[in-house]
Amino acid sequence: MIRLQGVSKRYKGASTHAVRSLDLEVKPGEIFGFLGPNGAGKTTTIKMIVGLLKPDQGRVLVNGHDVNAEAVAAKHSMGFVPDKPDLYPRLTGMEYLNLIGDVYGIDGATRRRRLQHYLEMFQLTEAAGDLIQSYSRGMQQKLALTGALLHAPALFILDEPMVGLDPKSSHLFKEIMRDHVAKGNTVFFSTHVLEVAEQLCHRVGIINQGELIACGTMDELRKSPGRAGSSLEKLFLELTDEGGSDEK
Amino acid sequence: MRNRVWSLFLALLNVNYGWSAAKYYYLKKRQRVWEPIVIAASIGPVLVMMLWFSWVMTEQLFMAGLSFGQPHLPLVIGTLMVAVVGLFFGFFYVLSSFYFSNDLPTLVPLPLRSWEILVAKLGVILTGQYVLGAFVLVPMIIRYGLLARGGIPYVVIALTVFLVLPVIPLVIASILAVLLMRFVNLSRFKDRLTLIGGILLLVIVFGSTYWMQENVGTDDPSVLIERVLSQADGLIYSIGRVFPPSVWSAQALGYATNATGWLNLFYLLLASVVGLVVLYLLGEKVFLQGALAGFEGSRGRRKHKQVEVQGESNSAFLTLVHTERKLFVRDPNFALNGLVGYVLFPVMLLIPLFGASLEGNPFERLDLGGLHPFLVVGGIALFFTLMIAMSMIPSTTFSREGRYLWIIRGLPLSIEQIMATRVVAAQMVNTIGCLLGLIPVSYLFGWRIWEVVLGTVFGIILSSTVAYLLVLLDLSRPMLDWVNPVKAVKSNLNAIFGLLGTSILGLLLGFIFYLNVQSQTLWLIPFELLLISLLLGSGGWYLGRQVAWKLWSKI
Numbered sequence: 100m101i102r103l104q105g106v107s108k109r110y111k112g113a114s115t116h117a118v119r120s121l122d123l124e125v126k127p128g129e130i131f132g133f134l135g136p137n138g139a140g141k142t143t144t145i146k147m148i149v150g151l152l153k154p155d156q157g158r159v160l161v162n163g164h165d166v167n168a169e170a171v172a173a174k175h176s177m178g179f180v181p182d183k184p185d186l187y188p189r190l191t192g193m194e195y196l197n198l199i200g201d202v203y204g205i206d207g208a209t210r211r212r213r214l215q216h217y218l219e220m221f222q223l224t225e226a227a228g229d230l231i232q233s234y235s236r237g238m239q240q241k242l243a244l245t246g247a248l249l250h251a252p253a254l255f256i257l258d259e260p261m262v263g264l265d266p267k268s269s270h271l272f273k274e275i276m277r278d279h280v281a282k283g284n285t286v287f288f289s290t291h292v293l294e295v296a297e298q299l300c301h302r303v304g305i306i307n308q309g310e311l312i313a314c315g316t317m318d319e320l321r322k323s324p325g326r327a328g329s330s331l332e333k334l335f336l337e338l339t340d341e342g343g344s345d346e347k
Numbered sequence: 348m349r350n351r352v353w354s355l356f357l358a359l360l361n362v363n364y365g366w367s368a369a370k371y372y373y374l375k376k377r378q379r380v381w382e383p384i385v386i387a388a389s390i391g392p393v394l395v396m397m398l399w400f401s402w403v404m405t406e407q408l409f410m411a412g413l414s415f416g417q418p419h420l421p422l423v424i425g426t427l428m429v430a431v432v433g434l435f436f437g438f439f440y441v442l443s444s445f446y447f448s449n450d451l452p453t454l455v456p457l458p459l460r461s462w463e464i465l466v467a468k469l470g471v472i473l474t475g476q477y478v479l480g481a482f483v484l485v486p487m488i489i490r491y492g493l494l495a496r497g498g499i500p501y502v503v504i505a506l507t508v509f510l511v512l513p514v515i516p517l518v519i520a521s522i523l524a525v526l527l528m529r530f531v532n533l534s535r536f537k538d539r540l541t542l543i544g545g546i547l548l549l550v551i552v553f554g555s556t557y558w559m560q561e562n563v564g565t566d567d568p569s570v571l572i573e574r575v576l577s578q579a580d581g582l583i584y585s586i587g588r589v590f591p592p593s594v595w596s597a598q599a600l601g602y603a604t605n606a607t608g609w610l611n612l613f614y615l616l617l618a619s620v621v622g623l624v625v626l627y628l629l630g631e632k633v634f635l636q637g638a639l640a641g642f643e644g645s646r647g648r649r650k651h652k653q654v655e656v657q658g659e660s661n662s663a664f665l666t667l668v669h670t671e672r673k674l675f676v677r678d679p680n681f682a683l684n685g686l687v688g689y690v691l692f693p694v695m696l697l698i699p700l701f702g703a704s705l706e707g708n709p710f711e712r713l714d715l716g717g718l719h720p721f722l723v724v725g726g727i728a729l730f731f732t733l734m735i736a737m738s739m740i741p742s743t744t745f746s747r748e749g750r751y752l753w754i755i756r757g758l759p760l761s762i763e764q765i766m767a768t769r770v771v772a773a774q775m776v777n778t779i780g781c782l783l784g785l786i787p788v789s790y791l792f793g794w795r796i797w798e799v800v801l802g803t804v805f806g807i808i809l810s811s812t813v814a815y816l817l818v819l820l821d822l823s824r825p826m827l828d829w830v831n832p833v834k835a836v837k838s839n840l841n842a843i844f845g846l847l848g849t850s851i852l853g854l855l856l857g858f859i860f861y862l863n864v865q866s867q868t869l870w871l872i873p874f875e876l877l878l879i880s881l882l883l884g885s886g887g888w889y890l891g892r893q894v895a896w897k898l899w900s901k902i
Contacts, residue, residue: 110643111643146642149455149456150455150456151452151455151456151639151642152639152642152643153636153639170458170460170635171458171459171460172458174456174457174458174459175458177456179456181452184453185449185450185452185453186453187358187362187450187453188828189361189362189365189367189368190358190361190362190367191367191371194358194361194367195358197354198354198355198358199457200348201348201349201350201351201353201354201355202351202354202355202457202458202459203457203458204348204351205348206348207348210348228375229371229375230367230368230371232368232828233371
């Protein structure tokens with residue numbers, strides 16, 4: 100579903116690479132957790148997958164389409180929720196969702212059914228007629244999630260999706276992720292909450308200083324020499340400390 | 348299901364003009380219902396004046412032009428005006444909408460082609476040009492049509508010209524912007540560019556005003572028309588060279604009943620289509636790359652200079668004063684709108700000094716050099732007071748915080764302390780800004796030092812009391828819901844109310860000074876200034892004690 104081939108990115112004026120020679124493949128039916136300390140390159144990688152940044156080297160393929168060469172086809176396959184969804188504050192929730200519905204070409208009947216389902220699930224039905232600027236951060240997050248799920252994307256990409264969600268919504272959201280992959284779809288998300296990754300992900304990748312330093316199932320990571328029985332937290336700390344976090 | 352480009356266009360239009368926001372606040376929440384009435388009452392007369400001016404000017408130019416064989420001169424001037432305004436402001440609108448807007452990270456991951464985003468955004472800017480056209484071009488076209496008895500062909504051509512004319516300047520502006528953004532990553536210098544653009548705009552506005560005054564300046568409209576008509580051939584020739592579409596438009600309208608008119612309309616349509624095709628191709632090839640380059644603008648791990656950790660402590664009061672001052676001055680959106688008055692004043696005085704003569708300079712006519720010392724004192728105090736309102740620093744102080752207001756709300760400070768810091772910060776900027784203009788002016792007109800010092804002291808006292816009231820005004824109805832910081836100052840009614848109230852105070856003071864002149868009691872001016880300051884200060888202080896805390900807790 101996602102294939103990154105030798106992807107590198109260095110921001111203009113930066114002394115180091117944000118992402119360096121990243122090779123990664125995420126298969127259909129997988130929930131893939133992308134972990135790393137602050138500034139490790141998680142968001143840069145996600146932005147390259149969704150077409151918000153262009154890699155300096157390498158290719159990003161989504162559902163077989165090159166994100167840069169066949170942008171529209173690739174984007175049709177995915178739904179994206181950024182870490183801080185910046186939605187049009189002066190549209191109502193319903194107007195925003197209808198805009199997304201129109202852009203993805205979702206017919207009226209399907210749209211109504213899905214909107215009803217997700218708005219009820221996220222308890223946004225009553226607020227949907229209000230301006231987005233009147234929403235709390237959690238409500239904006241849920242609206243962005245609804246928008247990203249509206250076209251039932253084959254690939255669901257989320258940057259720190261649990262931030263701003265209350266425990267109930269967070270639980271609900273994990274269920275949505277599981278349901279989504281049960282239908283053969285893929286979920287790719289970044290997170291700092293290691294417990295969530297441990298519970299939810301089929302595979303995790305750990306990135307540090309722009310390089311993928313570990314990737315596999317929890318069992319595979321634990322089987323690496325000297326790490327038998329380690330928790331994900333311990334593994335993460337050991338791996339990222341070795342590399343040295345760039346945080347000051 | 349709507350077409351996706353149409354749907355995006357409607358959504359952007361909605362966001363731009365705030366239709367849903369208006370419906371939500373005025374109809375659903377029943378809040379700020381008086382706002383549209385106040386806006387209509389303030390803008391309405393200006394629009395009526397614009398319509399009337401276009402109507403009358405068209406008639407006069409048409410009548411006068413008939414004898415010169417140039418009856419369609421008003422059309423050339425009208426279409427040129429719309430085109431030039433469209434090209435100049437369009438460039439800034441396009442840059443701000445294409446590259447500096449916050450919605451690109453939302454739109455780029457959607458399955459939209461580059462040109463689709465471009466067209467939807469361009470469409471929104473175009474509607475703004477139609478609004479301008481509706482008040483300048485439409486009355487001109489209608490009046491001309493009635494005078495020239497245009498008939499149905501004229502109506503068809505007029506409608507087409509109205510719709511097509513703003514397209515060409517906007518397309519040119521867009522092509523320039525798209526190319527510029529492709530090869531220069533301007534987003535990294537967004538703040539500097541806003542500042543340079545704003546200063547450039549001021550220079551152009553004042554330069555052109557000065558040029559007009561030097562070259563065609565006259566108080567008599569008939570003399571102006573005569574001058575324009577006497578240079579009509581040259582004017583049309585020059586315009587034709589610089590911007591042919593305005594001449595095509597005028598010719599199309601002027602000769603609507605014969606082949607010349609339709610041929611010119613064809614040129615206009617052809618140029619628009621060619622422009623749109625070029626823009627489409629550039630949009631597909633270049634726009635997205637420019638936007639993506641913009642996303643990287645301020646990112647990246649750069650090598651930072653080692654900064655010494657500052658452990659020096661300051662009083663909370665002074666720190667807040669300096670923070671308010673820095674936040675205002677460092678944001679070009681605030682600084683350009685707020686500090687423009689301080690720049691304009693000396694520039695207005697200095698520009699004519701470099702000209703051929705001082706004739707026509709209003710300050711020369713006022714004979715400022717021969718003023719009574721106490722009138723100078725009163726005038727300076729009045730200047731300080733008007734400028735503090737014009738700066739908008741006190742009247743938008745809480746509004747400018749927007750979503751960051753929580754920072755100040757979380758601090759262990761009383762609202763009285765916070766308000767005091769806001770007044771001092773505003774006064775700090777105001778005093779420096781006013782002195783910047785005042786010192787050269789005092790030198791030019793030979794005012795004595797004691798007059799300037801006394802005027803400055805009274806000015807600081809009076810303007811501080813006014814600033815306190817303006818801070819209180821903003822506290823009563825802060826405009827916190829904004830994304831674009833310009834809106835916090837430019838679209839803020841508190842700034843307008845503040846300016847209006849201060850102008851009324853200025854008129855009142857002016858009237859009192861007039862009475863002083865008449866009754867030869869100019870020595871009373873300092874006492875009057877003190878009395879008014881005392882009244883405003885104590886009234887404001889009492890009002891603040893009564894309501895400030897309630898208002899602060901209500902936000």
